[in-house]
Amino acid sequence: MLDRKYILENLEAVKENCRNRNVHAEVDRFAELEELRREKQRRAEELNRESNAVSKSIGQAKTPEEREERKEQGRALREQAAAVKTELDAIEAELDQIWRSIPNMAHPDAPIGDDDTCNTTREYGATPVPTYDFTPLDHVELAEKLDLIDFEGGARVTGSGFYFLKNEAVLLELALQQFAVNTLVKAGFTPMTTPDLAKNEILQGTGYIPRGNETQIYSIENTPLSMIATAEITLGGLLAGRTIDAERLPIRLCGVSHCFRTEAGAAGRASRGLYRVHQFTKIEMFAFTLPDQSEAMHQELLSLERKIFDELGIPYRVVDTATGDLGGPAYRKFDLEAWMPGRNEYGEVTSTSNCTDYQARRLNARYAVKGEKGTHFVHTLNGTAIAISRALVAIMELYQQKDGSIAVPEALRPYTGFDVIRR
RNA sequence: GGAGAGGUGGCAGAGUGGUCGAAUGCGCGGGUUUGCUAAACCCGUGAGCUCGUAAGGGCUCCGCAGGUUCAAAUCCUGUCCUCUCCGCCA
Numbered sequence: 464m465l466d467r468k469y470i471l472e473n474l475e476a477v478k479e480n481c482r483n484r485n486v487h488a489e490v491d492r493f494a495e496l497e498e499l500r501r502e503k504q505r506r507a508e509e510l511n512r513e514s515n516a517v518s519k520s521i522g523q524a525k526t527p528e529e530r531e532e533r534k535e536q537g538r539a540l541r542e543q544a545a546a547v548k549t550e551l552d553a554i555e556a557e558l559d560q561i562w563r564s565i566p567n568m569a570h571p572d573a574p575i576g577d578d579d580t581c582n583t584t585r586e587y588g589a590t591p592v593p594t595y596d597f598t599p600l601d602h603v604e605l606a607e608k609l610d611l612i613d614f615e616g617g618a619r620v621t622g623s624g625f626y627f628l629k630n631e632a633v634l635l636e637l638a639l640q641q642f643a644v645n646t647l648v649k650a651g652f653t654p655m656t657t658p659d660l661a662k663n664e665i666l667q668g669t670g671y672i673p674r675g676n677e678t679q680i681y682s683i684e685n686t687p688l689s690m691i692a693t694a695e696i697t698l699g700g701l702l703a704g705r706t707i708d709a710e711r712l713p714i715r716l717c718g719v720s721h722c723f724r725t726e727a728g729a730a731g732r733a734s735r736g737l738y739r740v741h742q743f744t745k746i747e748m749f750a751f752t753l754p755d756q757s758e759a760m761h762q763e764l765l766s767l768e769r770k771i772f773d774e775l776g777i778p779y780r781v782v783d784t785a786t787g788d789l790g791g792p793a794y795r796k797f798d799l800e801a802w803m804p805g806r807n808e809y810g811e812v813t814s815t816s817n818c819t820d821y822q823a824r825r826l827n828a829r830y831a832v833k834g835e836k837g838t839h840f841v842h843t844l845n846g847t848a849i850a851i852s853r854a855l856v857a858i859m860e861l862y863q864q865k866d867g868s869i870a871v872p873e874a875l876r877p878y879t880g881f882d883v884i885r886r
Numbered sequence: 887g888g889a890g891a892g893g894u895g896g897c898a899g900a901g902u903g904g905u906c907g908a909a910u911g912c913g914c915g916g917g918u919u920u921g922c923u924a925a926a927c928c929c930g931u932g933a934g935c936u937c938g939u940a941a942g943g944g945c946u947c948c949g950c951a952g953g954u955u956c957a958a959a960u961c962c963u964g965u966c967c968u969c970u971c972c973g974c975c976a
Contacts, residue, residue: 501936508936508945515945518957522904530956537956706933708896831933834915838933 464562464824467497480568485577485787488564496558503551510544567821570795574785581785582798588772588779592802593861601805602859603736606632608867609886611859612737624726624734624741628855631884635858635871636744636851638878643746643849644717646771652717652748657697659721660688665700668826670792670818679724694718695845698749702828702841709832712841713752713760717848720745736856738810743852750844753830754820757842761817764846765797768813771848774874777857778802780809792818792825799847801857812853815846 470477471494478490517537521530569575574583606612610630617626628636644654663673666680666689673680673689681690691697698718722745726734737743748767752760765781772779784796793816800809820840823829829838862870868885876882 504945505936511946512944514956518955519904521956534956539956541956829933 464821465565465567466820466824467562470494470565471497476568477565480786481566483569483575483786484566484789486564486566486791488566489561490565493558493561493565496554496561500551500554500558503547503554507544507547507551510540510547514540514544563825566789566791567794567819569786569789570817572783573789573795574783575787576785577787579785579788582788583783583785584780585783586781588769588777588781588799590773590776590778592778593804595804595865597865599804599860599863601736602856603805605859605863605867605869606736609869609884611884614736622741624739626737626740631879631881632855634879634881635855635875635884638871638875639849639851639854640719640744640746641878642775642875643771644719646774647715647717647746647748647767647848650715650767652715654717654719655698656719657691657694659691659723661691661696661700663687663689665703665826666691666696668703669696669699669822670790670825671696677727679727681723681725690723691720692724693722693745693845694720694747695749698747699822699826699828699843699845702751702823703826704828706829706831706838707751707841709753709830712830713750713756716749718747718749720747722850737852738806738856740852743850745850746848748815748844748846748848751823751828751841752844754839754842757817757819757844760842760844761795761797761815764815764844768799768815768846768848772799772801772812775854775858775872776874777812777854777861777872779812782811790816792816792821794819794821801853801861803857803860804863805856805860810853810856812850812857813847816844818843818845 465477470490474490474494481488481490514537517533517540521533521537574581576582600608603612603614606614611628611632613627613629617624620627648654660683663682664687666673671680671689671692672678673682679692683689695718697720698716701716721742723742724740726739726741748764750757750760750764769779769781779799779801782798782800784793784798789796796814796816798811798815799813801812802808803810819842822843823840826843828841828843830841831838858872859869862872864870864883866885868883871879871882871884
């Protein structure tokens, strides 16, 4: 979330930002409640101060009568304090709800617009979009012919949107993981496999909302846990509630996890095959930085994504996400969209966001500078290195050959041990 | 899963109802002494919020959440985590 004081002091800018992002948040009501909260807070503290003073004086009371009298006084004060606290809690609950709905401020250079039609593209990958002297198949047809994915089995065993990878597709997945992890380790990232489940408070800290109608999140019944939608959740959670030395920043993490998404409300959207599924494996980049490092880190994450997709020989475009299409915590977001011949259009394969201190404030992730008083919120950034399912869509469709086989991208051959998939 | 022990400041570790935001040691910052280093000695040293130009003041925080009490690190309940032993297993 945003700094409360910042909101009060920049009311108009915050409201304009909400308009730009196409978010309805009751910013004025927030300001009103925040003033009220401060007043109540002061009142509550004053009552606590008086109560504490009375309590302390009881120890020194000379006579039993005096003692009893002060106890009574203390009781009365505590009662008043409790009443004010109840009011305060109610105000804070409402305040908190609005607070969470106010999105991060957007980067001044982010294109302004209501939705993804306003996203801008300025750059393309090193690999040109290929042309074919035959009719290219989509990955579902290719998987069928080459026996690479069992969608029917996935639906039978778990449900629609689940799948089994089979044969070379499995080795391709493992190769992609190794390729991505190795690339990131060379770039100074610490590789980590993360839990696939996380506490709901961590989900909320990173900006994901478990339960509710529109939730993307699978919750585990009778527990405070949910399946993660991305390793961003677990990696971001690592610093939740902690304060670290500024010297240790920036921290670059590479998370390997499974991702689970309900895709509630996504019915009807492009969802054939592997493109939109309920579970996939993802190699995720995550960074904690000092405030003045985050913009450079964002560029670093983007250039690593580009490097990975350039080396895989996948044509893509770089999309600068419009304000209305940004997620709540994002200050700026770049997506890589790969050319997918089966869809005959670009499809999102990576996404990298700079969340500045918005996520860190929710998570309460801070840093302290040695020798200086006080603490500050870190900046957090995330970016997809490779989401296996979408990368497979792109690779299968782009590397298909006239004879029905699929070539293996050069960069993956050291890991797969074969260079073509055919039956 | 069963039994037991424990969670206190950067670390170690006291503290079982008020004078405890918390002894002591280490660490860290500053200083004195010193040819340099070390040692010794002295002073200082948690965080958040808040009032104040400042000096300084107030509130909150002893895993977390509740409860008892005028008053809780300390008593009670729940919960999470850690360690040891047993069981079970990959």
